[in-house]
Structures are given as structure tokens and as C-alpha cells.
């Protein structure tokens with residue numbers, strides 16, 4: 019099912035060229051504050067990124083989706099920095115995906131995932147701001163009849179010092195919009211930034227304090243109906259039959275519809291009534307081919323891969339096989355990482371209005387263009403007759419990007435009640451049973467130590483599931499999924515291994531159980547960091563060397579990896595003994611273009627784990643908003659420690675067993691450690707911050723648990739282990 | 743028919759008595775600041791006040807509410823986001839995605855009404871709401887800031 023999206027997405031982008039410029043699209047977005055929609059219609063657009071109203075309000079267009087990570091504020095800071103506007107007058111709006119198509123994708127990629135929001139678009143959004151600034155200056159210069167080179171722009175005002183004239187952007191906007199954009203602009207050196215790089219408060223906080231922020235689940239449209247849905251809980255199964263008549267007379271019920279082959283929905287006046295009727299609806303499932311699949315059968319499948327002969331090679335140096343068989347001393351360990359659910363607090367939802375001529379969708383999405391493609395495909399309408407209105411997300415974490423299942427379902431339901439908007443919302447149970455799960459993998463690591471305790475060879479055999487094979491097969495390279503090796507490769511800018519090992523082999527035996535995998539915040543870096551960083555600790559222990567000293571010897575050629583590791587070690591006081599009963603662990607990794615490390619202090623008393631303190635360091639190259647980076651780093655420990663301690667979706671009878679937060683526990687306030695964040699931007703590159711730190715949470719804590727108890731935990735989650 | 747007093751205003755509503763209060767508030771009264779996260783009283787997204795006591799509304803049938811009980815939702819916590827908890831949240835820029843935050847704020851306001859100066863253990867015991875974005879440490883700091891502002895008991 020997921021593959022269909024990618025295919026339609028491809029043809030969709032190819033279709034763009036032929037439709038470019040040919041569309042006229044309105045800003046019919048009832049839920050956005052009138053002021054914003056109005057601004058778009060009446061105030062002059064200087065360029066695609068900047069609209070300036072007569073009252074000097076600057077509307078900055080943001081293509082990426084805000085899901086809590088602060089990208090809205092960060093991207094606006096970058097544009098505003100170059101625009102030289104007054105930050106207190108800045109507001110933001112989303113351009114629509116259909117508009118992006120109609121305007122030749124002027125806003126670039128809408129996809130918001132892989133911690134790419136800022137690192138991939140910083141340059142063109144800054145150029146957008148700089149170009150608009152130059153056009154404002156040109157407009158003022160033309161009006162005054164002076165050379166543009168004599169004018170300066172600052173704080174939303176253009177000044178000509180020689181003639182002592184100045185005017186606000188709001189006055190210039192209409193004329194500026196008619197100016198020819200300059201062909202070249204010079205971007206500021208980040209060291210001269212005054213808006214970007216500063217810990218400014220978020221632009222989107224106020225509405226989140228009083229209930230006025232509208233999420234997808236809150237959307238209200240005239241005459242709207244509500245739908246509750248149940249898809250076949252067995253992976254690969256479908257609907258055999260259902261008895262609509264049994265619930266037709268229940269209060270509020272309008273209709274019961276089948277949704278594709280796999281699901282049934284009840285449409286009612288309220289969601290609660292729809293859900294109540296759905297619970298009473300007799301449904302017979304065709305349980306499909308996977309009824310025998312269990313967590314144990316999946317584990318066996320992966321276990322076989324650990325010893326298989328064939329594997330895709332992700333990193334190779336020297337000859338690990340020969341070195342290991344010749345080695346005097348080897349250490350071997352096998353680790354495992356379970357399925358996880360994204361469990362965004364806002365369940366999946368989408369609202370659709372279908373007529374035979376047009377389909378509109380309102381949806382919290384990490385990728386508006388993928389939503390548009392899914393809507394067009396489900397509606398069976400040309401993409402030009404479809405529109406997607408993006409709404410702030412109540413959490414994304416990768417669930418709302420590639421996967422547009424809820425959009426397809428909403429459109430499929432709306433098609434069966436044409437002319438009436440229908441809001442589809444999943445129950446938490448539906449959300450837990452139909453995830454795009456963090457894939458499961460296992461890893462066997464074998465390392466060779468020489469007589470001096472140096473690591474001379476390392477083989478990491480990963481066995482398990484490929485995300486790309488299921489959801490983005492066009493990203494595969496001759497059958498290999500390169501993303502499996504996140505953080506473990508020897509070259510590139512995304513995430514290299516921070517250790518030099520003379521004889522190294524990292525390979526992957528692909529084993530794909532019939533469970534849909536997805537990009538889950540941190541993706542494959544999560545388990546890769548666990549494997550390599552816990553095993554480094556095992557090797558250090560076997561060599562009788564301090565874990566920091568052991569790593570340091572292997573990191574001489576990786577100064578940026580080492581710098582963040584040294585930073586956390588120093589701050590936590592690695593060289594001094596911790597308080598009585600407290601023990602420490604370390605981890606580092608590179609991912610999403612950034613270098614990250616963590617040090618943890620824990621105690622284990624009568625088997626009870628307490629995480630006292632975390633120190634985290636991150637080097638993302640450049641920092642656009644340090645306050646937001648801190649929040650992302652802190653939040654990463656909630657996500658990463660939830661996975662470490664509780665996170666596990668188990669399969670039984672071909673379906674997931676966990677259905678709600680009572681069986682899928684997550685970290686809560688009482689367990690949350692103090693987190694100190696060190697931001698070390700070394701410049702020269704742009705890395706992401708939303709994801710990489712998650713990966714060091716578990717290994718830092720597990721290494722500390724080993725220090726505390728002598729127990730080496732090699733399978734997550736911790737709740738399955740007795741630490742006493 | 744049920745009579746509810748929501749944010750100070752009496753409302754008469756036609757409703758099946760089994761309907762959880764959450765859905766009456768969201769779908770019949772139309773106040774959508776109170777969120778659905780689990781429906782089984784496990785996450786706290788639906789937290790409101792009933793006579794000043796923080797309560798999860800998703801598993802509470804509307805018939806369990808007495809006609810004279812005062813129901814307060816996030817929209818009614820203050821007319822202008824001036825409640826000390828909202829002010830502390832603003833000062834520390836607490837929300838990320840924000841979806842859990844109405845429940846967090848209502849839980850925090852409820853806690854401060856019972857205990858104007860909560861210790862860490864009190865916060866741990868009372869604030870069991872789930873936040874997947876990971877705002878816990880800032881929530882804790884904001885509760886302490888609001889407690890320091892010291893007005894919670896009078897304003898609550």
C-alpha cells in the first residue's frame with residue numbers, strides 16, 4: 019500500500035511541469051485566522067516567501083510543517099534575518115501544496131522529516147529574504163531618485179542617510195513587488211546574524227495555552243459529518259463482510275461504508291456516536307496470510323539472518339573476517355531492537371470534501387504534497403482539481419510523512435457522501451494497530467582485541483527489516499537499503515562511524531517480516547547507536563580500559579565525534595567519582611548531519627532504575643535558534659527513553675497486541691531526568707537536531723546500568739528485564 | 743437532557759447519558775481545546791476541572807456530573823490567558839506540538855489549587871499526563887514558576 023504513494027508521487031511530480039502556471043487557486047482556508055488569509059489575498063507579495071502588509075506586518079511563508087519542533091519559528095528567523103525586518107511584526111502562513119505545484123514548486127520540498135526542515139532549505143529561504151530586501155531597497159531608491167547602493171535596510175525600514183529620508187517596508191511593498199528581483203544576492207555571514215542564531219521565543223505559543231490552536235481533530239466545517247474507522251487488525255487481511263443494518267438505526271448514524279478492501283467506517287453526526295456504532299457493528303475479517311506470525315517467529319527469522327552467508331555491505335575496511343579468525347581474543351554479543359509505535363498524541367485524522375469536480379482535504383501532514391497526491395489518487399481526480407490545507411500537527415515523528423493512509427481513507431469515505439465534508443479520526447486503538455512501525459532488527463557484533471586491549475577488528479552483522487524496501491523502493495541501491503547503515507558508514511555528510519577500526523565489516527541481511535515499517539523519529543540511527551555504543555562499552559570492559567579512554571583511542575581521526583563526547587564527559591565529571599550509588603554511562607553517534615553525545619547518571623536500588631541526570635551535547639554545524647535546539651534535545655530523551663524503558667509492540671496471531679497507552683507505556687514526568695544541553699556549533703555544515711539525540715539516550719543509560727549492576731542489557735525494552 | 747455548567751454558563755443539552763463528558767464538551771458544546779488522546783483515562787489530554795478538581799473527562803459519563811457542579815475547560819481557565827499557570831507556560835515557552843498542553847495546564851492548575859507550593863514528588867505524583875514531544879522538564883519548571891507567582895489559589 020505504501021508503495022502506491024511513492025509511485026503516484028513520482029508521476030505527480032512529473033506532472034508538475036505540464037500544469038505549472040495553468041492553475042488559479044484560491045485561499046479558501048476557513049480555519050486559518052482571517053487576518054492571514056486576507057493578507058495573502060490583498061497585501062503585496064514581494065516574492066514567494068515574503069508578503070508585506072500596509073501596516074508593516076511581514077508574512078513569511080513556511081513550506082515545512084510545524085509539528086512541535088519549532089521549524090516555523092526557525093525558518094521565519096532565517097528569512098527575517100536576510101530581510102532585515104522588525105521581528106516583532108513577523109507572522110507566518112503555509113502556502114498550499116496545490117499552489118506549490120501551480121507555481122513550479124517555488125517553495126521547494128514540503129516534506130518535513132529526517133530533521134531536514136532547516137538544514138535542507140536554509141539557503142533558499144535566506145535567499146528569498148535577501149532578494150525581497152533588495153527589492154524593497156530598489157523601490158525606495160527609485161521613489162527617491164537615488165542610487166540603491168546609497169540606501170540601507172534595517173528593522174523594517176529603508177533609509178537614505180545622505181538625504182535624511184526613511185520609509186517603512188509597508189509603504190514600499192506595492193512598488194517593491196513590481197521590481198525585478200536581483201540575479202545575485204550575498205548572504206550574511208552567520209556571525210553577523212541578529213535574528214537567526216538567537217534564542218527567540220516561538221511564534222506559535224500563545225494559541226497553545228488557551229485552547230485556541232486548531233488541530234486536525236478540532237476542525238469544524240459547515241454540515242460536517244464525523245467518521246470512525248476500523249481496518250482489519252491482521253496485517254495483510256481485509257474485510258469479508260459487515261452488517262450495516264445492525265447499526266443503521268443507532269443515534270446519529272448516517273451511513274456505514276466500506277473503505278477500500280481493508281476497512282469499514284461509520285459516518286455519524288458526532289464522532290462519539292460514529293465510534294459507538296462502530297463498536298456495535300458486526301464485522302467479519304478475512305484474516306489474510308499472516309495469522310501464524312508472532313514476535314517469536316519474527317525473532318527466529320532475524321536470528322537466521324545473523325549467520326546467513328549473503329549480506330549487503332554498508333562499510334568495509336581491511337579484512338575483518340581474516341583478522342577475526344586470526345585474533346587471539348574476540349568478544350561477541352547479540353542485540354535486538356523491537357517494533358515501536360510513533361504514538362503521536364493527536365491520533366491520525368483527515369477531513370475531506372468531495373464532489374465529482376473537486377476534492378479538498380484538511381490534514382495535519384508532514385508532507386503536504388504527498389497528502390495531495392494521495393487525495394488525488396483516492397478521489398480519482400486530476401491533481402489540479404484537488405487541494406490540501408495543512409494544519410499544525412499534534413505530533414508527527416515520521417508517522418505523518420510518507421504514510422497518507424488516513425488521507426486516502428478520508429477521501430474514500432467522503433466520496434461515498436459527496437458534497438458533505440467528513441472528518442475521519444482514528445481511535446487510539448486504531449492508531450496503535452495500524453502504525454508504520456519502527457522496524458525490528460538484531461545485530462551480532464564480534465570484535466578482536468590485541469594483547470594491549472586495542473580493537474583490531476570489528477564485524478557488525480545487522481539482520482532485519484528495511485524501511486525503504488517497503489515504503490520507498492526507488493531509494494534502494496541494487497537491492498540494498500543504504501538507510502539501514504545510518505551512522506555506521508565511512509564517508510558522506512549524513513552520519514559516519516566515529517571510530518577507526520583497521521579491519522571493519524558492517525553488513526545487513528535483509529529480513530522483512532510482514533509488518534509495515536516506517537520512519538520513526540531517529541529511524542535506524544536508534545538501533546545502530548544502541549548496537550555500536552553498548553558494544554564499545556563491552557569491549558572496553560573486556561579490555562579492562564575506561565570506556566572513554568577506550569573510545570578516545572579509536573577516535574583520533576574523528577575530531578567532531580570526539581568533541582561532543584569529550585564535552586559530555588567533562589560536564590558530567592567523568593574523571594571524578596560520582597556520588598555513592600550513582601553510576602555513569604556514555605554514548606556518541608553521528609546522524610542527520612549532526613554529531614551528538616550523551617552521558618547518563620543512574621542508580622539501581624532493589625532493581626529500581628532511577629535516571630538522575632543526563633548531559634547531552636550536539637554539534638549541528640549552525641544553530642538557528644538555540645532555545646529550540648535545547649527543547650529538541652530534551653524532548654529526544656523523552657522519546658528515546660520511552661523506547662528504551664517501555665517501547666515494544668509485540669505481534670501475536672498476525673496483529674499487534676498493544677492497543678492503547680495502558681499497554682504501550684511511555685515515559686512520564688516522574689521518570690524524567692534532568693537534562694543539560696551543550697550546543698557546540700562548529701560551523702561549516704548544517705545538521706538536523708530533531709532526531710539524532712534520541713539515538714544516544716538508550717545506550718548512555720544502558721551503559722550506566724551496566725556500571726551500576728554488571729548486567730548487560732542487550733534487548734529493549736528494559737521493562738522486560740529484572741535489574742535486581 | 744442534561745444540564746451542565748461549563749465555564750460558568752449553564753447549558754442544557756440533548757445527550758445519551760453514557761456519552762463521556764469529553765465528547766459532550768468537544769462535539770456538543772463545541773469547545774475543542776480539551777483533547778482526546780486515549781479514551782481510557784491513561785494520558786490526561788482530556789483533563790478539565792470539576793469543582794476545581796482536575797479530572798479526566800474521557801472516561802466519565804456525562805450522567806455522573808451533577809447539575810450544580812462547575813466544569814472548567816482550558817477555554818474557561820482565564821478569559822485572557824492570564825492565569826498564573828498560563829503565564830508561566832508563556833514565560834518558559836513550554837509547548838512543542840501543544841496537543842497535550844491543555845491537559846497539562848489544567849492538571850497543573852488543579853495541582854496548585856490543592857497544593858500551592860508543590861515539591862518535586864508532589865508534581866511527579868499528580869502530573870501523570872503524557873507528552874510525546876517531551877516537555878516534562880519545562881512543565882515542571884513552569885509549575886514552580888507559577889507557584890512562585892503565588893496567585894494560583896486566589897485566581898484558580
Ligand code: FES
Nearest residue numbers: 779780785786800
Ligand atoms: S483522553 Fe482522557 S486520559 Fe487520555
Ligand code: FES
Nearest residue numbers: 839840873874875
Ligand atoms: S507538546 Fe506535543 S505531546 Fe506534548
